[in-house]
Amino acid sequence: MGRIVRTPAARRVTPRAGVTVTDRNWARDLRAALLCAGLLFALVMTIDAANSTLTPVRTALWTGLSLLLYAVLHPPRVTAGPGRLAVRGLGRRRHVCPDLLVSARRAEGVSPRLVLRDALGSRVELDPKILTSNPLLWHALERGAKRALANGLLVTGGEVLRDLGARMDTEAAQEIFEASGLNSPSSTRP
Known part of the structure; x- marks a missing residue:
């Protein structure tokens, strides 16, 4: 069988194991x-x-x-590494293990927040826009959430993460259509 060769662009999109x-x-x-x-x-x-x-x-x-x-x-600094998603604010640092997520919910208010809890009792809050503007962070969270769901840990909030993922996919598709000129009024058919 042939060996899979990764292009430099593919290496930038898919995080390697152990990379923060x-x-x-x-x-x-x-x-x-x-x-x-x-x-x-x-x-x-x-x-x-x-x-x-x-x-x-x-x-x-x-x-x-x-x-x-x-x-x-002061913006929170969000990082994802092997087995963790960390949010560091001005005075504190909190993290969750995406593989051990038990709940995810949207907290509405002045600014919408995504609240994540894991089986170890840890909790983080972050702006969903951080995930939508950073596909690698979203990929790390989504990969861990899928493992938690498969293991039966993620009991509430799976739909919140699916909705966020669907919204990100829609926005990405819209950007691709606009960049390619397929979304212009002249390209629509009667």
């Missing part, structure tokens, strides 16, 4: 959070200096306010 996959947008989101906090600090300090109302107390107040804004905007 990271959110590819995290650095950009971190820079945006730092920029917003820095711009707020510079703006209020400039206004105070222009009005001659800058004092050490006000400087401390504006510093605290800028740090608070940064803390709110």
